[in-house]
Amino acid sequence: QTFSPDTEKSRIDSTQLVKQFGPVPKPASNVQVGGVMKALSNEYWQLLRSGYLKGASKYGVKVDAQAPSNESDQIGQLSMMNTMIGKGYKALLVSPQSDVNLLPGIQRAGKTSLVINVNDAVAPTAQHFVGNIQYDNGVSVANYLLKAFPKGGQIAVIEGQAGVYAAKQRTLGFKTTLAKNPALKIVASVPADWDRQKAFSTARDLLRRYPDLTAFYCNNDTMALGVVEAVKASGRLGKTLVFGTDGINAAYDSIKKGELTGTVDSFPVLTGEVAVEVAVRLLAGQKLPKVIATPQALVMKETVAKYEKFKQ
Amino acid sequence: MTELLNAHHIHKSFSGVQVLRDVQFTLQAGEVHALLGENGAGKSTLLKTLFGMHRPDSGTLSVGGQPVVLNSPSDAQAQGIAMIHQELALIPELTVAQNVLLGNEGQEVLSYPRMEARVQPFLDQVGLNVSPRTPVKRLTIAQQQMVEIARAVARQARIIIMDEPTSSLTTHEIEQLYRVVRELTARGVGIIYVSHHFDEIEALADRVTVLRDGQYIGTVNQRDVTQDQLVTMMVGRDLVAQVGPERRQPGAVRLWVQGLGRTGAFADVSLRVHAGEVVTLAGLIGAGRTEVLRAIYGADADAAGTVQLDGQAVAHPSPASMMRRGVGFIAEDRRHQGIVPDARVSVNMMLTSWAKGKAGVREADMRALVEPQMQQLGIRPANPNQTIRRLSGGNQQKVILGRWLAAGCSLLLIDEPTRGIDVASKADIYALVDDLARQGVAILMVSSELPEVLRLSDRILVMREGRLVGELDRADASEERILSLATGADTHAKDSAVV
Amino acid sequence: MQKTQLSSKSMNRAAVIERLREAGILAILVLGAVVFSATVPSFFSVDNAINGIGLSAAINTIVAIGLTYVIMTGGIDLSVGSTAALSAVIGADLMQRGLPVLLAVLVALAVGAVAGLVNGLLVTRVQLAPFIVTLGTMTFYRGLALSYTNGQPILSLPDVYKNALGGTIAGLPIPLLAALLLVGAFTLLLRYTKTGQYVLAIGGNAEAVRLSGINVGRYITLTYVISGVLAAFAALVLIAQLGAAEPILGSGWELSAIAASVVGGTSLSGGKGNVVGALLGALLLSMLQNVLTLLGVQAFYQLLATGAIIIGAMVIDRYTRGR
Amino acid sequence: MQKTQLSSKSMNRAAVIERLREAGILAILVLGAVVFSATVPSFFSVDNAINGIGLSAAINTIVAIGLTYVIMTGGIDLSVGSTAALSAVIGADLMQRGLPVLLAVLVALAVGAVAGLVNGLLVTRVQLAPFIVTLGTMTFYRGLALSYTNGQPILSLPDVYKNALGGTIAGLPIPLLAALLLVGAFTLLLRYTKTGQYVLAIGGNAEAVRLSGINVGRYITLTYVISGVLAAFAALVLIAQLGAAEPILGSGWELSAIAASVVGGTSLSGGKGNVVGALLGALLLSMLQNVLTLLGVQAFYQLLATGAIIIGAMVIDRYTRGR
């Protein structure tokens, strides 16, 4: 009964918006859009924010995005949203810290403005969701491994914080897909709480236990970069592959250096732009599907150049 | 004679309450100048002013003829002043040597053997027979007191302030202290001495200054006055001569202790206390009396042996269960085991009564119980809402006594009942103990003050090295007999190895 | 006679000094509110006061009351957030399964009580340091909450429950009312009951209280139970607002609550505590957050400002109280 | 003579009891190691001991040494993680801009020292509670670190730096060696210098130390400076391993370090401290994490196990020590 963008039927790919709904309509003057971000301490969210700003100037609205100072201050984020509702935005782009912490805010805001859930945690009552299909994130890495290692191998998963939607779905997508080839065995799946230092020491432990490990799949890039250092320290660079998630700049750099194998880039800047576009379309009265899926792609050394232009 | 210290027109008040009014005080080289006054008269406050802990509101200080302003204890120490504080100021975790040398270690890198060697002569000088390597927390409060004294001596100060240095010492150590003081004065050190014991004043003091209610009453030559005259100066009236109680008729056995022991502290202690009887545990420092008293009350859980109250064995004595059975306990270490320093006097006094359901927490309820006690015990200031920390030491003691009087008890265990209490109040407390006994309360106390032991007790049990070594009836007790039992001098050469 | 006069005067002074602490924070709070009303657009409104400041302050206050009690005995409770999560998911799950709401609420509170009891017994019976005990149970209870729900949020709470705790009375939201009521009740408990007096006295000198024949362990344990129950209650209030319960709820609660408590005048070394102060502290912290958001201060600078203002408020408080 | 015997006997007993505390943790550590060696595949190896457990314990140990000093005086330092981040990003940034590595390292350590100094002065001069001071600066320093780098990690550290601190000597990783050296140095400082003795004494009875004419404030401040410098040093060691410095580094360090310190026998009420114990505590916590990873225990159950084992270890420790 719960809403999950990953399985939602009413869904459109953001690349199809222009084709299906025409060019973006011109908004009324002085339209203000508010952004309630999850935090700014991870580059992903900063990139999303610059996407908002980029979209704002592109589509002619004003965006005002704020983030609580701490990634796990759920009531604080709710208060922040409540405070922002008072400022009278036409649309609010919200990225909740957890699935439920902004529900009352969404309900209150829903009376006067449009509420769009942008990424990560999923608020079941938001009218629209803009973001990545988290499940597919794991699928794309698994598909790559299935193709690259048909003879099988040992795989380890470094999970994000226990109990968080994105971590859960990414891991699930990965494991489910990988199960197609039983020879590819997931030997460990342990949490490192989105933390570079924890990922580093966890990966070292795992490499000791499974010295011939084929690949790591990490729920985000920060952890993946920690894992890369562990792989280097164990002298397994190039032998044990490391995949991250998010596509932050540091991940690109690392891929170019040949250290990180790949990252599933979810194009946060683009996502931010799409979110603003969706807001503008909805404000203009267009009826869009509930979920607007934003692009993501597995970026590897060969394809870095192709995707890097989306970084600007 | 050279004047070491001169305090002129000292005024001091705390948040508006005048504690010292126009006090003067001088100290000559080589003299012992005693400071006398009732509890709360302002003695400690004056001394703290002289030691830089309080700034006087007005008045001047000079040391060695030079006017000085003392902003902190380190200023005072720079002027060659050392102080033994009324409330012990030692660091429990550090060793004896470390405490004695604290702030006076010399070079940054410590050498324990050297520190111990440096300290040993001072320990010998004060006659403290423990290894300088012992952590202070393992010492009895009396031994700690001796460490404080050794520390002041080790400072090589010209002026030593002693605020009730004997309040927890036994006769034996007091003799040691006398010796130390005389050695110091012979070297020209000036000593300011506070005590509530007239025999000490008589034995040591050259001059005596008396304070009453923060007022300077006068300075006299000790040899020119009698004790009664001093008392009159102190309290402003004549005190009625003290008499011991009439012979009491003890009732049924209230407390029966059998085979009480704890390895390393005391062994095989058996005793009985009857209703209406005052029994005292006497002995030297470290004889184990405090530990026995605590074991009976269940304050330390792991003692062997049995404790019976009114014929009923107490399975696992604990303070709470003993309190419910009508047993009261007053600990030796007032500061750490007696008062709740930041709570008001009334709260401190009501702790037990609340648990017994004798009073509610409403101000009016408390007042009904607190005020009579404060009156009876003469607690000053007579303000139940004062924070107890701000009371003078003697008055704090009275509050704790009041705690058990208000709650009521049929057996009272008291460790050093009049530690730091002035003559007048001491008389009050003695009368009170007599009175309690007359009402049928059984009292077991520990006291290191022999006159007090003789004045109060029906029976005296003497302990030495963790064992009971003798029992004296009131009729045939004397200071000499107690002492000889306590030191083992008169033994028919009994067993030696105890603990 | 003079003596008596003197005493009652000095008593008043003592009481006045006690009050000054609260007054100091209150002054900072009022001053802040006035300045912000004049300078920060849309700060001064009932809606902002209730939704922008009130709710988060209410939750924090409720937790901080319990922590104030624990801290007064010289203890600490880091497990409040996890206790809250555990009670919330169990309560919500039972409601979802059709247990009568009231019963589910009682079970949730009982879960909080048991969690607190475990903390209390480990502290008093096994005599472990409160910090390490509650650090351990913080992790443990979180693990319980997560495995109970398998990491999923519980989304559909009965409307009757959401309305009951999520509504308003006379325009005031129930969480805020509940917080105020609890502040009143626990202030009275502290001042006018034996229990309160013992809690304070134990913080002042536990050994002296024990030797007065008081079962110190029981009172200390009680404070942890209170802390657990209030954390559970705060969680119940919160999930009624959110309409859902999740096992990761409540992380970081311990720090905010300790901060509110300490800003409000409770001393971490025990023996001194102030429930009204905890409320004022929580309000101050929430107001601060609110203003920074209204001003559109960015996250990094919010951190700078929050840190600076916490310390600034304490410094002002320190000097207005005088030495 | 008998007296002397008695005292020296009881002294020995005292010394033995003091040692028992360390021994207790050591016993748990050894016991754990034996059990895990038998049951957990690839646990028992020199490599795992050194690189799996030792290396990750090293960072925590370094931070915990500083916290042990602070805690001994009766204080607390919650800002270590933020101080670490601030020093790390400043140091890394300077290296990146081409400042000689050694100079950049010195600047980073100086940043840690200044951060600690600010804490210390607020505690001693302004006389605020250590908890609230360092709660405030924890937020403030984090804000500084984030705004300094605008939230971005600093990625390209000079290889000479990474190799210098990331290398090994005689098979032992440099971080581990550094931690062991620091444990030795600070144990000696504690036992054989005036400074160490005063730090201990202040925690035991600050007033008494003041009355001995010692400048208590200066020594308390010093402990915060030590804590800041060690946090900075830990950060420098960490970024050499990770190859990147990020402004969110170090969050949660305060809790792990306090836990290591307390598990190792330091009392949060001050006056008692044990640097070797902090090392043992850190090792115990790392071993636990290591085993859970090696066993591939699932996220939720890791939490349950961690909580249970922390408390279990403390309970065992409590009972092996007697009483």
Ligand SMILES: Nc1ncnc2c1ncn2[C@@H]1O[C@H](COP(=O)(O)OP(=O)(O)OP(=O)(O)O)[C@@H](O)[C@H]1O
């Ligand atoms: N810091 C303080 N604040 C308020 N009042 C104080 C303070 N210190 C002492 N007093 C008051 O000053 C008076 C004198 O106290 P002081 O300690 O000097 O007495 P004392 O003569 O040493 O008594 P005792 O013989 O019992 O030790 C007492 O009434 C006490 O309550």
Ligand SMILES: Nc1ncnc2c1ncn2[C@@H]1O[C@H](COP(=O)(O)OP(=O)(O)OP(=O)(O)O)[C@@H](O)[C@H]1O
């Ligand atoms: N915590 C302890 N650990 C080891 N030995 C102790 C401890 N406390 C006291 N002792 C020793 O036990 C013996 C008895 O001490 P106790 O305090 O009972 O003596 P006391 O007769 O009451 O002396 P005092 O007159 O000093 O109070 C002493 O030798 C003392 O050193």
Ligand SMILES: [Mg+2]
């Ligand atoms: Mg005095």
Ligand SMILES: [Mg+2]
């Ligand atoms: Mg004794």
